[in-house]
Amino acid sequence: MASKKLLREEEILDSEAYLNTILPSWKKRICRGCFAAHSSRLSIKCQCNQAWYCSEACRESHARTGTAGAQCPIPHMLVCPVLSFFGGSKCDADMESVLHMCLDVLALQHLENQSQLAGVQRLAALGHADFLLLQDHSGDFNKEDRRDWMKALTFLEGALRKAAWPGECPQPQDLLHIVGRIAANNFGIYRTRGGNVAAGRQGVAAQKASLGGSPEAEQTPEAQTPGDSGCSALPHPSSISVPKLPAWPLAQPVAAQDSCDQDLSSCQSLDTTGKEHAHASNGTMGSSQARQHDCEHDGCEALVQNLSISKGPDRMDDEQSGTAAQTAQEDSDAGTGSAAGTHGSHRDLEPASEHPDQQKLLSTEAAVPSRMLDQAAAEGDRQTEEQGTKDTASADEPVVSAAANGTSHDLRDRATALEELIGRELYVRASLLNHSCRPNCVVVRSMTSGSVRALRDIEEGEELTISYIDLGLPPSARGDELRKNFFFECTCDR
Numbered sequence: 001m002a003s004k005k006l007l008r009e010e011e012i013l014d015s016e017a018y019l020n021t022i023l024p025s026w027k028k029r030i031c032r033g034c035f036a037a038h039s040s041r042l043s044i045k046c047q048c049n050q051a052w053y054c055s056e057a058c059r060e061s062h063a064r065t066g067t068a069g070a071q072c073p074i075p076h077m078l079v080c081p082v083l084s085f086f087g088g089s090k091c092d093a094d095m096e097s098v099l100h101m102c103l104d105v106l107a108l109q110h111l112e113n114q115s116q117l118a119g120v121q122r123l124a125a126l127g128h129a130d131f132l133l134l135q136d137h138s139g140d141f142n143k144e145d146r147r148d149w150m151k152a153l154t155f156l157e158g159a160l161r162k163a164a165w166p167g168e169c170p171q172p173q174d175l176l177h178i179v180g181r182i183a184a185n186n187f188g189i190y191r192t193r194g195g196n197v198a199a200g201r202q203g204v205a206a207q208k209a210s211l212g213g214s215p216e217a218e219q220t221p222e223a224q225t226p227g228d229s230g231c232s233a234l235p236h237p238s239s240i241s242v243p244k245l246p247a248w249p250l251a252q253p254v255a256a257q258d259s260c261d262q263d264l265s266s267c268q269s270l271d272t273t274g275k276e277h278a279h280a281s282n283g284t285m286g287s288s289q290a291r292q293h294d295c296e297h298d299g300c301e302a303l304v305q306n307l308s309i310s311k312g313p314d315r316m317d318d319e320q321s322g323t324a325a326q327t328a329q330e331d332s333d334a335g336t337g338s339a340a341g342t343h344g345s346h347r348d349l350e351p352a353s354e355h356p357d358q359q360k361l362l363s364t365e366a367a368v369p370s371r372m373l374d375q376a377a378a379e380g381d382r383q384t385e386e387q388g389t390k391d392t393a394s395a396d397e398p399v400v401s402a403a404a405n406g407t408s409h410d411l412r413d414r415a416t417a418l419e420e421l422i423g424r425e426l427y428v429r430a431s432l433l434n435h436s437c438r439p440n441c442v443v444v445r446s447m448t449s450g451s452v453r454a455l456r457d458i459e460e461g462e463e464l465t466i467s468y469i470d471l472g473l474p475p476s477a478r479g480d481e482l483r484k485n486f487f488f489e490c491t492c493d494r
């Protein structure tokens with residue numbers, strides 16, 4: 001709820017991501033240390049094969065303090081041994097990114113238990129308990145998705161044990177509650193493709209995307225005995241189909257990159273030679289086959305046998321990824337409309353400044369929201385003319401431009417769209433915002449943070465809402481998406 005009257009375009013909340021990850025197809029081009037995006041494959045990488053860097057300094061800082069731009073500094077050296085087991089699979093990109101976030105949640109929990117995060121001032125009001133505040137939708141997964149997640153999580157559990165994870169090794173059914181929270185609460189990190197492309201812009205090198213990570217999972221529902229805490233062999237890989245996991249509202253693409261030159265000692269688990277240590281894939285998208293494996297990590301062999309490639313063109317090869325990487329970062333906007341309903345178990349969201357450590361009220365110029373509103377109005381007109389919908393949107397109650405707003409679609413669904421999903425992130429506060437088809441706020445992503453801005457004047461006590469979906473879709477399609485991906489019936493009048 002707005003705790004005071006807010007003005008159109010006002011920035012309500014600005015916070016760094018809580019957790020974030022990069023989709024596998026981007027992990028070799030986005031530095032995990034500073035998350036600058038590059039037009040060519042990065043040459044420095046970690047031996048876990050899951051993190052690439054633009055400099056030794058980035059690698060070292062990532063090893064010690066995690067990715068810049070994440071509110072929770074999870075040292076890569078903590079999760080690296082587990083990630084070493086992720087490299088073998090052709091698991092769906094969505095699932096991979098979520099498994100990576102799951103691991104980060106466990107890491108966060110472990111660090112908190114060890115009180116190793118206590119000294120981090122930024123975390124004053126954050127922690128694993130905040131993550132647990134997020135709504136858990138694991139009970140809403142359909143049978144097929146639940147089965148696939150259980151396979152993936154059985155793999156994760158096996159990897160944790162195999163890597164002698166220092167924290168708790170939860171059972172897959174417990175890990176499912178983490179996935180259930182990530183599922184309907186994550187934001188997509190998008191970058192614009194097409195349009196002004198990068199050629200000549202060295203493009204992407206000057207852009208920032210958000211973090212990264214990606215496991216690769218395949219596993220089988222090898223029976224887990226409740227309470228079994230032995231670090232036995234990893235589960236057999238098996239075919240995993242792809243549960244659709246949306247990334248909700250568009251997180252605004254990337255800004256310019258900072259330099260990162262932290263002077264930190266190196267992570268002992270890093271491959272300092274920078275030599276290829278790949279789990280090379282000879283797979284084709286959509287098929288199921290074994291893959292080459294040239295990794296010498298202990299235990300990796302077991303993981304890459306019988307690998308399967310999940311269906312769906314989530315995973316791009318280097319060429320595809322490279323092409324995408326050359327697309328320039330457009331100043332596309334996330335957009336949304338107005339009005340709202342009161343939904344779910346929403347908690348009050350105070351306009352910035354209540355928790356100065358995690359939010360700040362910025363006096364930014366409002367160019368982005370202005371454009372969004374214009375586009376939104378235009379989209380409203382277009383819909384009225386072309387779709388003959390009964391929408392009542394007007395310039396005062398803007399809807400979003402389909403081309404400019406964020407949607408819950410994953411990359412597969414957006415092959416021809418302007419934005420490309422490159423990662424996911426989780427905010428604790430912004431993730432509490434409910435959906436409305438006439439939202440009064442929008443989330444705009446900047447270099448390392450997500451900012452919630454008012455799309456119109458908002459009265460004190462009014463619920464703050466954003467759109468989870470492409471508001472350019474017809475009402476029935478919007479309803480379908482919300483039902484399928486966010487597990488609720490939308491009662492908006494639009």
Ligand SMILES: C[S@@+](CC[C@H](N)C(=O)[O-])C[C@H]1O[C@@H](n2cnc3c(N)ncnc32)[C@H](O)[C@@H]1O
Nearest residue numbers: 135184343344345346431432433434435486488
């Ligand atoms: C990102 S969370 C929003 C915060 C959530 N209400 C909470 O209290 O944690 C997304 C979930 O909130 C619920 N939700 C969001 N918007 C809603 C709406 N307009 N109507 C009903 N439920 C909604 C759905 O369960 C959805 O999956």
